[in-house]
Amino acid sequence: MHSWRIQVFLGSRMFSTVGDQLLQFAVPLIVYTATGSVSLAGLAFMVEWLPRLFSLPVAGLLTDRFGGRRVYTVADGLRAVACALTLLALFRWPAHTFAWTAALMAVCAFCYAQAFIALESTVPDLVPEKDLAKAQSVLQVINSGAGVFGPALGGVLLIWIPPTHLLSVAGAMFAVSALGVLALKGIGSQASRDAGAVRRSVSDDLRVGVRSLTAKPVLLSLVGVSMVVNLMVGLAVATGAALTVGHFKQDDSVFASLQMAVGVLSIAAFVLMPWLLRRVSVYRIGAVAFVVSAVGGVLMGAAPTFPAYVLGYGLCIGLCGLFNVFIRLERLHWIEPEERGRVISLIVLLNQSTMPMAGLLVAVVGGWLPVQTLFLVVGAVASIVYVLVLRPLKSRAVTAQPVEQALSG
Known part of the structure; x- marks a missing residue:
C-alpha cells in the first residue's frame, strides 16, 4: 500500500x-x-x-x-x-x-x-x-x-x-x-x-430493513428524533439566502458567514469530542446537541438582527455532528451485523426525508407566512419530541452508560 x-x-x-x-x-x-x-x-x-x-x-x-x-x-x-x-x-x-x-x-x-x-x-x-x-x-x-x-x-x-x-x-x-x-x-x-x-434487489433490501426497523422501538425513536433535527436543519439551509439577502438586507457575500459559522462550530465540536467522551456519556452529548439545535432554531425565528440570526443558524446546524455521533453509535447496538447495511440505508432514507419536506414546507407556506414563524413552530415540535421521545430513551439507550461499558456492550 x-x-x-x-x-x-x-x-x-x-x-x-x-x-x-x-x-x-x-x-x-x-x-x-x-x-x-x-x-x-x-x-x-x-x-x-x-x-x-x-x-x-x-x-x-x-x-x-x-x-x-x-x-x-x-x-x-x-x-x-x-x-x-x-x-x-x-x-x-x-x-x-x-x-x-x-x-x-x-x-x-x-x-x-x-x-x-x-x-x-x-x-x-x-x-x-x-x-x-x-x-x-x-x-x-x-x-x-x-x-x-x-x-x-x-x-x-x-x-x-x-x-x-x-x-x-x-x-x-x-x-x-x-x-x-x-x-x-x-x-x-x-x-x-x-x-x-x-444480486440483491432494492425491494428485498427495503423489506429486510422495514422488518428489522419496526421490530425495534428504540430504532423507531432514534429515527423520529433524527427526522426532527433534519427538519430544523432543512429549514435553516432552505431559507438562509432568502433571509440573509431579503429579510436582513445583507450583501450576497455576507451569506457566506452563515456556512462559515456552521463550519467553525463543527470543527470545534470535533476537536472537543475526545474530551467530552471522557467526561459524559454519548447519550448526554446527543441530548445536549439536540437541545442546542432546537434553541438555535428558536433563535433564528425570533432574531431581531442579523448577528443574532447567524448565531442561531450556527447553533442549529453546527452541533449536528455531535448529535450524529450519538445516533450512529446507538443504532449499531440494535441492528444485527448481517442486516446492518440494508437497515441503515432505510434509516438514512427516513432520517433525511424531512430535508426535502422542509423545502416543500417553505415553498407552500413561504409566500403567505413569515419564514421565521416556521422556525418557532418547529422549535415547539422539537420541545415536545425531547420530552416524549428523547428524554425517556435514556433508560433504554446503551450509550447512556459510561463510555467504556457502552463500547463493550
Missing part, C-alpha cells in the same frame, strides 16, 4: 467536498437573486434532496456491481459536466434560471449519493484495517473544513464574479476529484468481480 495513493484519494475527496459545499452555497443564492422568491428557493432545496433520498438504495447496488472507484469517478465526472452545461444554459436562457438550477441540483444530488456510498466502499481498499479509524478522522476533518472553506471561498469570489460563475469553480473541483480517483487503478475491483455472486 503506497502512501501517495491515500494522499491522492484524500486530496480528491477534499476537492469534491469543497465543490459540493460551494454548490450548496451558490444555488440558493442564484435562485433568490434571479427570482426574489423565498418559495422558489425552498422548492429548489426540495428538488436537491429528493434524488439524494431515492438514489440511496440504488447507490449500494451500483457500487457492489461496478466497484467503488468506477462509480465515484463517474459520479464526480457527471457533476463537473452538469455544472458546465448549466452555466452555459444560464448565459443563453437567463429567464429560466430556476429550471436550470433545479435540474443541476437534481443531477448533482443523485451523483452525491453515488459518490458517498462509493466512498465507503473504496476506503477499505486503500487503507489498512489498522489505519481505518485515522482515515475516517481525516475524512471528517475534510468534511468539517469544507464547511468553512467552501462558503468562505464563495464569499471571496463574489467580490469579483457574479453568483452564476461559482458553478464553473465547483465544476472544476469535481473534475479534479474525478481525475484523481480515476488515476488510482487497482482499487474497487473486488466488488466488480463479485458482482455476479451478489
Whole structure:
C-alpha cells in the first residue's frame, strides 16, 4: 500500500467536498437573486434532496456491481459536466434560471449519493484495517473544513464574479476529484468481480430493513428524533439566502458567514469530542446537541438582527455532528451485523426525508407566512419530541452508560 495513493484519494475527496459545499452555497443564492422568491428557493432545496433520498438504495447496488472507484469517478465526472452545461444554459436562457438550477441540483444530488456510498466502499481498499479509524478522522476533518472553506471561498469570489460563475469553480473541483480517483487503478475491483455472486434487489433490501426497523422501538425513536433535527436543519439551509439577502438586507457575500459559522462550530465540536467522551456519556452529548439545535432554531425565528440570526443558524446546524455521533453509535447496538447495511440505508432514507419536506414546507407556506414563524413552530415540535421521545430513551439507550461499558456492550 503506497502512501501517495491515500494522499491522492484524500486530496480528491477534499476537492469534491469543497465543490459540493460551494454548490450548496451558490444555488440558493442564484435562485433568490434571479427570482426574489423565498418559495422558489425552498422548492429548489426540495428538488436537491429528493434524488439524494431515492438514489440511496440504488447507490449500494451500483457500487457492489461496478466497484467503488468506477462509480465515484463517474459520479464526480457527471457533476463537473452538469455544472458546465448549466452555466452555459444560464448565459443563453437567463429567464429560466430556476429550471436550470433545479435540474443541476437534481443531477448533482443523485451523483452525491453515488459518490458517498462509493466512498465507503473504496476506503477499505486503500487503507489498512489498522489505519481505518485515522482515515475516517481525516475524512471528517475534510468534511468539517469544507464547511468553512467552501462558503468562505464563495464569499471571496463574489467580490469579483457574479453568483452564476461559482458553478464553473465547483465544476472544476469535481473534475479534479474525478481525475484523481480515476488515476488510482487497482482499487474497487473486488466488488466488480463479485458482482455476479451478489444480486440483491432494492425491494428485498427495503423489506429486510422495514422488518428489522419496526421490530425495534428504540430504532423507531432514534429515527423520529433524527427526522426532527433534519427538519430544523432543512429549514435553516432552505431559507438562509432568502433571509440573509431579503429579510436582513445583507450583501450576497455576507451569506457566506452563515456556512462559515456552521463550519467553525463543527470543527470545534470535533476537536472537543475526545474530551467530552471522557467526561459524559454519548447519550448526554446527543441530548445536549439536540437541545442546542432546537434553541438555535428558536433563535433564528425570533432574531431581531442579523448577528443574532447567524448565531442561531450556527447553533442549529453546527452541533449536528455531535448529535450524529450519538445516533450512529446507538443504532449499531440494535441492528444485527448481517442486516446492518440494508437497515441503515432505510434509516438514512427516513432520517433525511424531512430535508426535502422542509423545502416543500417553505415553498407552500413561504409566500403567505413569515419564514421565521416556521422556525418557532418547529422549535415547539422539537420541545415536545425531547420530552416524549428523547428524554425517556435514556433508560433504554446503551450509550447512556459510561463510555467504556457502552463500547463493550
